[in-house]
Amino acid sequence: MNILILDEEVYLAQKVAMRLQEEGNNCTHVANIKEIDFTTNYNVVLLSTNISSSDVHKIIVNFKNSIIILLVSYINDTTVTKPLKDGASDYIVKPFIMDELVRKIYHYEEFKRLKQNNNNLENYINFAFNNIEEVQEVPKNLPFVIETKDQRIADKIVFDVAKRLNKTIKFISLEKHTKINPNDFKDELLYIYDFHYAKKASKDLILNTIFDYDVIICSLEDVGKIQYPKVTIESSNKLSVVDSILTINDYVKLMVISFQNKYPDTELSRRLGISRKSLWEKRKKFGIEKNRGN
Incomplete structure (x- = not known):
């Protein structure tokens, strides 16, 4: 120094x-x-x-x-x-x-x-979450479950809750942990971010042990009927996790929806390899409302 x-x-x-x-x-x-x-x-x-x-x-x-x-x-x-x-x-x-x-x-x-x-x-974190829409109906009480195809939305909710509770976040992956004891993390906000990976028996065990703890679960799949509040979020304008090969039209639609607020039409059409006129036609075909400022 x-x-x-x-x-x-x-x-x-x-x-x-x-x-x-x-x-x-x-x-x-x-x-x-x-x-x-x-x-x-x-x-x-x-x-x-x-x-x-x-x-x-x-x-x-x-x-x-x-x-x-x-x-x-x-x-x-x-x-x-x-x-x-x-x-x-x-x-x-x-x-x-x-x-x-x-x-x-x-x-x-x-x-x-x-x-x-x-x-x-x-x-x-503020940069990464900048373009993610606010979710209004977030339960005030814990634990609760988030169902969404876009894990970034769940991540944002978890960070917001941690800030409100003034707690650190403990990230748990069910790919690496077969058993979870919430009491080990009683002073933290426990975030299970890949609940969909667990087998049914493991899911049931987890759901039966988190009742009195600060836990948020994220699943990219429907968890069915559970005893806790559940937030189901449809990602309408963000790049989401997909589990199948997209058609060309579906791909273009996804890219336009995800990046039209980041790039002007000239740059967006260039990156997609189409003309601005073609971009306009695809917006009309897919029913995509053009964001202001583009």
Whole structure:
């Protein structure tokens, strides 16, 4: 990591720098704000609050994307409360144990990395579910079963429920698990996403053991009459799982319905290898309403 140390106590700053450099970090020490190169990106800023509060504020604002740990001689609103509100990550009181400072640095470095990963995953999930229609009639109580030919719809429902319940999702595949004990996942939202793979005896056993647990089951086939709420979703405008070879017309129809909101007519017809006029004729033939914006 690239670390900036601003502290007027030269001996302390050098001691901190030596310890961090031993662990492979690059450290730059300055004694006042005039020595700082504000064009350099620092992963971590160790900032003494013995300088003026206006300078502390300026440094925090400029390095707002860095991990900022305050080095304070005493605690009050000026040295701790206000800098933390401005965006500093944490503080440590002088004199401090070196291991404690190092622990704080790596703690916040790990937290920042996990936060970035979480944001990336959340952005991907939002992107993946962006074109999936909202399902209005979703049971409020668990467990329940989803019947759909498009598993992405079920996935979206599960993620929405997990967010509402503030629970992590445990994904279970019946291709790999022949027996499931819901009590092993009582603190999680259990998502059985391929219920259609199980044999009838296994299905009955599962349905008889999930009554008091937070479980959502997805099946690409009709599960028949069951004791739990069931959501049946027909995918009318999304690319669905198919179990047979499509005719050319059925294929074109499926592609137009699935991708007309993603590509303009010129690009869609080019990818299908037909003219725009032919695309218009097929929409008319199949009764496909043209989306706005195409």
